[in-house]
Amino acid sequence: MGWLRDPLAMRDFVVVGHLAKTTPDFLLEDIPGTSGRMDILCRCINSAFFLSHGLRRDVRCFLVLKGGENSKLIRIDGESVRHLNPDERTTAALIRKALAIESGSEWTQSTPGISVCLGGLPKVLDQLPGILYYLREDGADLRLEGPISGGTFVLGDHLGMTEAEEQLLQSRKARVISVGPLSLHADHCIILIQSELDRVGQG
Amino acid sequence: MGWLRDPLAMRDFVVVGHLAKTTPDFLLEDIPGTSGRMDILCRCINSAFFLSHGLRRDVRCFLVLKGGENSKLIRIDGESVRHLNPDERTTAALIRKALAIESGSEWTQSTPGISVCLGGLPKVLDQLPGILYYLREDGADLRLEGPISGGTFVLGDHLGMTEAEEQLLQSRKARVISVGPLSLHADHCIILIQSELDRVGQG
Structure with missing residues (x-):
């Protein structure tokens, strides 16, 4: 279905x-305690892809893993991903497979639709030239941004963003947005973004 | 903080x-495969309670467990719940503790803020006399319902609702609502409901 996709309507x-x-080397029996909170990222993947009956094929999700000597990136492509289930453990197992293969500077596929490479936030932003949104609790209300049909949405985990990441996003002209009056987990923010974009698509 | 709570603003x-x-008798190592999809209910609990920094204390979540000889109810009360973590496995372990105690027709607490009893959907609706909302993909758009500050929201799992449950909800004058143009998982619907109610609270 690649030829049907509108690049402006892609959601990254x-x-x-x-x-x-x-x-x-983390335990599926204790994901929060042994993986550097990979459980948060697993829930973000669930929010990014799952519909009641099927997967969102127009979505890609990029994880920036910084809890190691060299940062790694994982990319999940909704168009081709397989073996994805809504539960955290299955997703963590897929991430573990991606981390088990030798990764270089180019993307290498670990399982269908999931790829891994060395790199950090600057590298992934270089590959996403569309409009950039950065989710922060004091950002402008997404609903007031006008109709958004797609874009790149950057979110932090439970630690928010570092000063350097903030500066990077600012230098890339990221629009700082929020999804409501309260501060929410990243996976909950993704649900709210998806819903806004769904409404634009059907409006 | 009980005395601060406005009963009309409670979210059930x-x-x-x-x-x-x-x-x-289900395995924490394979929750989706051995528990009758308790993973879905665990994610609903996450959606119902978690904020970025803390828990929603004005929320209660009731699970109706129908995959046994006698149905059981589990109640999680945000005002007093403890040991709740955002990951599925921890929540499933709390549910397992609740199911391990002998339950009768009255609520019995298994861990702080979590109680269990025998019963089904009619019983739990009897205990929730406020305005009733039933989430269904063809329902009226929640955003057009006017400002809602609280209420009881009933959701099905991956199997939707049975004919008998539909009739019960109809007889209780439940308003049939939806949260957007696409059919979503129950836990994602809860996020969208919470966000609408948060906006009313701050509006």
Whole structure:
């Protein structure tokens, strides 16, 4: 269905895991305690892709894993991803497979639709030239941004964003937005973004 | 903080798990495969309670577990719940503890803020006399319902609702609502409801 996709309507989510492990030596029996909170990233993947009956094929999700000597990126492509289930453990197992393969500077596929490479937030932003949104609790209300049909949405984990990441996003002219009056988990923010975009698509 | 609570602003979520086990004999290593999809209910609990920094204290969540000889109800009360973490496994472990105790027709507390009793959807609706909303993909748009500050929101799992449950909700004058143009998982619907209610609270 690649030829049907409108590049302006693509939805790219980038989630930064500041402590998330870059090696597969964490336990599926204790994901929050052993993986650098990979559970947060697993829930973001659920929010990014799942519909009641099927997957969102026009979405990509990029994880920035910073809890290792060299940062790694994982990309999940809704168009081709397979073996994705809504539960955290299955997703964590897919991430572990991605981290188990030797990764270089180019994307390498670990399972269908999931790829991994070395790199950090600057590298992934270089690959996403569309309009950039940065989710922060004091940002402008997404509903007042006008109709958004797609874009790149950058979110932090439970630690928010570092000063350097803030500056990077500012230098890339990211629009600072929020999804409501309260501060929410990244996976909950993704649900609210998806819903706004769904409404534009049907409006 | 009980004395501060406005009963009209309470948020009660009722989620029906049609296959969800009423006994604790399921594996935390394979929640989706052994518990009758308790993973769905765990994610609903996450959506109902978690804020970025803390829990929503004005929320209660009721699970209707129908995957056993006698249906059971589990109640999680945001005002007093403890040991709740955002990951599925921790929540499933709390549910398993609730299912391990002998339950009768009255609520019995298993861990702080979590109680269990025998019963089904009619019983829980009897205990929630406020305005009733039933989430269904063809329902009226929640945003057009006018400002809602609280209420009881009933959601089905991946199997939707049975004919008998539909009739029960109709007989209780439930308003049939939806949260957007696409059919979504119950836990995602709860996020969208919470956000609408948060906006009313701050408006």
